[in-house]
Every structure is written in structure tokens, then in C-alpha cells.
Amino acid sequence: MALHVVTPIMSSRVSPRRRFLAGKALALVGIMVVLGLSACKKADPAMVDIEVYFIDLAMMMDGRGSYSAMAKPVVRRVPVSEDIAAVAVREMLKGPTPEEQELGFTNSMPGEAVIAGRIAGLAAYLEAHSMEDIPPRNRYTHGAVELLSLSVEDGTAYADFSNEIHAYGGGSAWSASIAAQIVKTLEQFPEIDDVVISVEGRTGDVLQP
Numbered sequence: 001m002a003l004h005v006v007t008p009i010m011s012s013r014v015s016p017r018r019r020f021l022a023g024k025a026l027a028l029v030g031i032m033v034v035l036g037l038s039a040c041k042k043a044d045p046a047m048v049d050i051e052v053y054f055i056d057l058a059m060m061m062d063g064r065g066s067y068s069a070m071a072k073p074v075v076r077r078v079p080v081s082e083d084i085a086a087v088a089v090r091e092m093l094k095g096p097t098p099e100e101q102e103l104g105f106t107n108s109m110p111g112e113a114v115i116a117g118r119i120a121g122l123a124a125y126l127e128a129h130s131m132e133d134i135p136p137r138n139r140y141t142h143g144a145v146e147l148l149s150l151s152v153e154d155g156t157a158y159a160d161f162s163n164e165i166h167a168y169g170g171g172s173a174w175s176a177s178i179a180a181q182i183v184k185t186l187e188q189f190p191e192i193d194d195v196v197i198s199v200e201g202r203t204g205d206v207l208q209p
Contacts, residue, residue: 045080046079046080047077047078047079047080048077048078048079048080048084049075049076049077050075050076050077050078050084050087050088050091050188051073051074051075051076051088051185051188052073052074052075052076052088052091052092052185053071053072053073053074053092053180053181053184053185054071054072054074054092054095054096054100054105054106054107054181055067055070055071055072055105055106055107055108055177055180055181056070056071056072056104056105057104057105057106058104060106060173060177066180067173067176067177067179067180068180068183068184070177070180071177071180071181071184072105073184073188074096074100074103074105076088076091078091083150084189085150085152085157085186085189085192086147086150088185088186088188088189089147089150089159089182089185089186090147092107092109092181092182092185093109093144093145093146093147095107095109095111107181108168108174108177108178108180108181109145109165109168109178109181110145110164110165110166110167110168112143112144114167114168115140115142115143115144115145115164115167116143118138118140118164118167119140119143122134122138122139122140135205136163136200136202136205138163138166139163140163140164140167141162141163142162142163142164143164144164145161145162145164145165145167146161146162146164147159147160147161148160148161148162148200152191152192155191155192155193155194156192156193156194156195156196157186157192157194157195157196158196158198159182159186159195159196159197159198160198160199160200160201161197161198161199161200162199162200163199163200165178165199165207166199166207170208175207175208176207178207179197179207182195182197183195183197
């Protein structure tokens, strides 16, 4: 006697109600994914907003207020760092973006073109002289102003810069505005109450008019 096994056949038809509910569930999942990605983007824990201070050009040109008052903040979004104060100073050294310049901000720090001119003049001078004949503050070896080190001790930030910070050529307005940018950029951080600026380890001839 032969044994016949009958395999039940499932209907491929899905009721309209089930099709509607399935589509609605998929739509809800899609919305939740989009909202989740958006929330992650807005609350990115790896980024933080900092303030970088530049000079209000109109105030400087008009001579309105102190140089400290002329230093105004712009906001930069940067990666979180244990050395966030140094990150802020290096952002300042980059200078204002084209958009920030359009808003009237300028950088008192000597730019690369000015420094290149100083280095070219130094090279010509050295054809007939030695480096020892040049004051330490005018011995330019970098193509831009660099932050060499930054430390914070007992509420005081010690910021050491390369000689190129002196390439502005002198003048009380320039030296005071450079100092204002550095000090205000650093004093935004609650652990910093005071700032000491040095240049390649020297403090005696720093930012002189």
C-alpha cells in the first residue's frame, strides 16, 4: 500500500489590511532611523564649540574703545581635546575665515606674506653678517607664527610663541591688539585667570611697541 504525503500549500495572497499594516510599520521604522541619525549628528560628543577672538576692524580704525574691547569672539567648532586651550589659540593663529572677514573681523597677528618678506630681508642681511648680529626677537625661522607650548599652572596660562609674532614690525596698536586676542581667547576657559606671553622662552622683549 503506497503512502502519499500531502504537503499543505500556503496561500500567497495577503489581505489588504495586512499589507497596509506592514507598509505602515516599515514607514515608522524609516522615520525612527532618520530621527536617530539626526539626533546623533546634533549631539556629536566628539565636537565642541569654542570662541576665537579677532579684532573688530571698524572699532580699530575709528579708535573706539580699548584694544581689549576691540577683540570680539567668533565661534569655531573643533574636536574635543585635553589641550582645548591650545586648540583655541591655534585656531586664532589661522586668522578669520572669508566669511568672518566680511563681518568686519581682522587678525593682528603677522600674516604669512609679511613673515615671508621679513625672512627674505633677513636672508639678504645674513649675506654680510652672522645670526649673532641680529636681535633674538628678529631671528625668523618659521613661515608663520606658531604656538610652541602652552601650560596652565594655578590659574595662569603660560603661552610661548615663535619669533614670527614680532614680524608686525612694532607699534603700540599692533602689540596691544595681538596681546588682547591671545588673552581673551585663553581667558574664556574657567581654569585660566591670567596669561603670561613669552616668545621662544623670553618675556623681557615681548610685544614691545
